[in-house]
Amino acid sequence: MEKINKSYTATATNQGGRIGHVKTDDGMLDLELAMPKEIGGTGGKTNPEQLFAAAFASCFGGALAFVSKRINTDDAQITVQVHSGEAESGGYGLAADIFVKIPQAGSLEEAQKLANLAHKNCMYSNAVKGNIAVNVKAVE
Incomplete structure (x- = not known):
């Protein structure tokens, strides 16, 4: 740790x-x-899943602003879906999908690069790394 x-x-x-x-x-x-x-x-x-989704989305948005110094991300939208259910290994678990909309990115490819970089820098992403499945996808 x-x-x-x-x-x-x-x-x-x-x-x-x-x-x-x-x-x-x-x-x-x-x-x-x-x-x-x-x-x-x-x-x-x-419920706890909603609270976690809200916190994850907010933290991810902060990480995006940090890594996107050359473009304005004030109008970026981060939507996090937190899924809960029975885990394959037993018990219950979580998974998350993160949808990142960055109008100022210029292209979906550039938005995906920024989203991936934000994912590497986000505290919540790092906290759950290796513990839950997280999918990060840039969207229009």
């Missing part, structure tokens, strides 16, 4: 698991959770 020099620590506390409540220590995030209807829950509230 690679050691990091900590510059920021986020703290969140959950009570009740997937059908409970999660709150950050600063109160900026304060949410009731529910399991999605698709997996037998009631739905109607956010």
Whole structure:
């Protein structure tokens, strides 16, 4: 495991698991959770997969801005789909598809190069590397 020099620590506390409540220590995030209807829950509230997708998309967008110094990526859109289900090896697992739209890239090929570079630099991409399948695709 690679050691990091900590510059920021986020703290969140959950009570009740997937059908409970999660709150950050600063109160900026304060949410009731529910399991999605698709997996037998009631739905109607956010769930861990949505929170992970939102965090991954935001982090990936930051990495894209970092690696795309020569073009403006303010209008870029990062869509992350987080999939959960039974893992082949047993238990449950995740997979992610990342769709990257970069209007200022000039071509889909250039957008894919930038998306791949962002994937190499994104903290979340590095955190899940080798643990979950991640597909990165530039889109128009």
